[in-house]
Amino acid sequence: MLYTHRTINSIAATDEETLEKINRNAEFWQLTSFSLQNTLFIVLARILDSDPDVHSIHHVLGATIAHPELFNHDALRARKLSIPGTEPDPPWLDEYVANAWEPTIQDLRPLKRALAPHKNKFDSIYKPIRHQIAHIIHKDPAIVEALYSRTLKADIDEILRFLHCLVKSIWYMAYNAERPNLNGDHYGYAERVAQISHET
Numbered sequence: 001m002l003y004t005h006r007t008i009n010s011i012a013a014t015d016e017e018t019l020e021k022i023n024r025n026a027e028f029w030q031l032t033s034f035s036l037q038n039t040l041f042i043v044l045a046r047i048l049d050s051d052p053d054v055h056s057i058h059h060v061l062g063a064t065i066a067h068p069e070l071f072n073h074d075a076l077r078a079r080k081l082s083i084p085g086t087e088p089d090p091p092w093l094d095e096y097v098a099n100a101w102e103p104t105i106q107d108l109r110p111l112k113r114a115l116a117p118h119k120n121k122f123d124s125i126y127k128p129i130r131h132q133i134a135h136i137i138h139k140d141p142a143i144v145e146a147l148y149s150r151t152l153k154a155d156i157d158e159i160l161r162f163l164h165c166l167v168k169s170i171w172y173m174a175y176n177a178e179r180p181n182l183n184g185d186h187y188g189y190a191e192r193v194a195q196i197s198h199e200t
Contacts, residue, residue, distance in 0.1 A: 005036040038133045045130040048119050064170055065108040071173050073097045079175055100177035114182050118159045125150045164189040
């Protein structure tokens with residue numbers, strides 16, 4: 001949603017022929033742009049929702065931290081053997097599993113702490129916009145403009161990068177016994193976004 005919106009704007013800003021075609025039905029493209037932005041805020045609000053009854057990133061993290069046995073040697077062995085094409089008893093597996101890292105609850109708790117600043121930023125700046133979209137609380141353009149005035153592209157980029165890294169780190173713990181790395185772009189988020197944008 002975010003990068004679709006940005007790509008449309010980028011193409012319109014750099015390709016006069018495309019901009020001319022967009023302007024023939026400007027209202028359609030304005031509605032498309034508005035819908036993409038609004039859907040982004042609504043989806044992010046659901047992903048970051050801390051209500052225990054909602055299947056959100058908090059639900060995923062809670063299960064991850066509460067069940068370190070999901071990442072122990074037996075679970076790793078079973079996962080490796082379940083990969084299609086893996087032979088029944090590969091010669092490398094015993095040594096691989098024996099040397100694999102097994103996280104404890106204490107190792108996993110920092111994942112939740114790392115999420116906190118991203119959730120706090122979303123809740124303070126972007127969640128009010130989501131409520132305005134979903135419930136039409138404010139119709140005064142000045143109030144709506146004030147809500148959007150605190151937003152930054154870099155904020156949303158960083159929240160999305162972190163969520164990508166968080167989910168990927170859990171996957172890599174499960175399949176490769178890899179210690180989580182949530183700093184920088186260890187799991188290739190920016191590269192993937194750049195690839196999609198370039199190919200589009």
